[in-house]
Amino acid sequence: MMDVRYCPGCGTPTVKREDGGRPRDTCPACGWVHYSEMAIGVGALIIRDEQVLLVERSIPPVGRWTLPSGWIEQDENLAMAVVREVKEETDLDCTPVGIVCIRNMPRPGRNETYVCFLCEVSPEAQPRADGVESAQARFVSPADFNALDVSVFTRFLVEEYLRDRPGPLPASRSFNRFDLYPDAAIFAAF
Ligand SMILES: [Zn+2]
Secondary structure (H helix, E strand, O other): OOOOOEOOOOOOEOEEEEEOOEEEEEOOOOOOEOOOOEEEEEEEEEEEOOEEEEEEEOOOOOOOEEOOEEEOOOOOOHHHHHHHHHHHHHOOOOEEEEEEEEEEEEOOOOEEEEEEEEEEOOOOOOOOOOOOOEEEEEEEOHHHHHHOOEOHHHHHHHHHHHHHOOOOEEEOOOOHHHOOOOOOOOEOOO
16 A cells, blocks of 8 residues: 555645554544545446447557446546446446446555446437547447457456346435435445
8 A cells, every 4th residue: 555645634744553453644633544545436337239338448458348437536426427437438328227246456556446337328329439538439249249359357247247137236215215415326235
């Protein structure tokens, strides 16, 4: 884990302090503790007429075909992020139905989590690449994956999902009546 020399909250130089069995950078002024570096990405699995929406990346790894994906912003929840990323990379408006896969990879620099949503789009809307992050965006039959440089993980995810097409983990509706966190997106088995 990388050192954080200044508190990201108030700018005070940090000090090393034992916390939870490890020395951690902590802020003597406001109490902030550096637990870990994390990054959360989202992706969209969109199937229409037995074809899967893929994008050809214009950013590294260039030329690789993947599900529309990207990192979430500080001020958006997972569902908002996946809608934004699909719009940016394919120009399609999508509706997240639920979560079908979570991948977590602890790495020395940061702990990465990728959350893949099953999403729906209208029957007739045509995808269009943005030319910045995506060079092409189109629906591809899984039978044609071999003709493209499809990422190993995208291939794994699509093929495993299509085997049984399990119901996704949906957004929980039961929480709204408590009205505690109106900006929270909660995906639950209940
Ligand atoms: Zn501080």
